[in-house]
Amino acid sequence: MTATNYLERPDNRDLRHIEGDYGLPLIGSALSFGTNPLKFCDERYRRYGPISRFAMGPSHMVLALGPENAQQLHLDVDKNFSSAKGLGHFQSLIGGSLIMKDFEAHRSQRRLMQTAFKKSTMDGYAAPINAICARKLQGLFGADEFQLVGQAKSTLLEIAAQTFTGVAGQGKEGDTLTAAFQDFVDGFNFIFEVNLPGFKFHRSLRAKKYIEAFIRELIVDKRNNNDTDILAHFCRERDEHGNYFSDADIAENFVLLLFAAQDTTTASLVNACYELGRHPQWQHRLREEARALGKSTIGQEDFEALPSFSLVFNETQRLHSSVPLFPRRSINTCELSGVEIPADTLLMNAITYNHVMPGWWTDPQRFDPERFERGEHKQHAFLYHPFGGGAHKCIGMHFAQMVFRIFLYHLVIGHEIQLRPGYDPHWQYIPMPKPKDNLPLRLVAV
């Protein structure tokens, strides 16, 4: 049993014995880190090695780079690292959910989600995902140039409304719900908690209230009917004592899903389309596989026949990790890469940097999905880890890849992604990696 008094302790700020610097007064390295975390990590790694100290605003932190540190933080065999305290910044938005729980408390909450993401349960999500992707894409085929980010977001929101709650995303109820989903997710991009009208954080808290009230209304019905959406599975799940989870547990974990699922999956689609636009030979390869399968809708049973879709997903995540970084806070004094880490220290590992780290990958910046066939990622268990690992490993990883494959299947089977000639966008990295101009493109019949 791990004592929980670490949850009450303040962050440790004394990291003088660790190489590094705290950047500018007040903001620390927030600007250079936020502008380009890859460049920031690379410079730190070359100057200080895998462990260095830095500051983000008022917080003093340790950057712990590389697959070995990722493994220690994710697997945490000695129970040295807290996810709850690492994500403390988001306490007001997702504080009651399982990603902000540690050890036993986390394990028992994770049961709430287990049936909803079982392979057999997920078969039920394929039909609405196919229908929504096909309809949304139909409206874009042959259209003038449009920005993919907005279209991918609205597709994902509709998929969430339908598969998470059973509410069809079209019509007033669905529209209000998807608007609340969007407001809630947008609020995570805050630096200071400004709970005043007009601020994103305020809109996000208001949306959370609306979504929670909406969910609570449905709980009793969902327990007693045969609905097959994710919320229905949450409502019918029982804890280790055979009791239903509380309404608060269900609502808090439901909103976590929105935070965890939306922008991450949107980024995977947007950035894959960017890479496919630049590498028509890969579009061709996907199209050949899709046409060979030749079905009007696809499900998990078809994914084996679409191996290049997995290669493209993996290589896109490698070059544009949807979750660029993951935070923890140390509980006890411990060691990373031979450096002593005091108790209560905030730590950050950069998934996105491990995915291109010098010394591991051949030609790391090149889009080369076949590297996953060659097994380059297998040199270390945590060299490639877009979905994390250990106790907090992404529970929606198969759901995300299902959406990815279905969306792209309906796209490439009859259409080609065309970018502007010589397209070379500026990039945004946080909170979601994507071209700053939201990826203008056209989908042309082939």
Ligand code: HEM
């Ligand atoms: C490409 C898409 C996605 C990526 C790259 C991704 C990545 C991740 C990562 C790295 C973590 C672990 C964070 C940590 O250890 O601190 C995580 C956790 C989580 N993800 Fe995902 N995710 C994706 C999509 C989804 C989707 C679609 C869902 C749900 C439908 C989802 C639900 C969750 C949940 C609930 C957790 C918390 C698990 C826990 O704390 O036990 N994710 N995800």
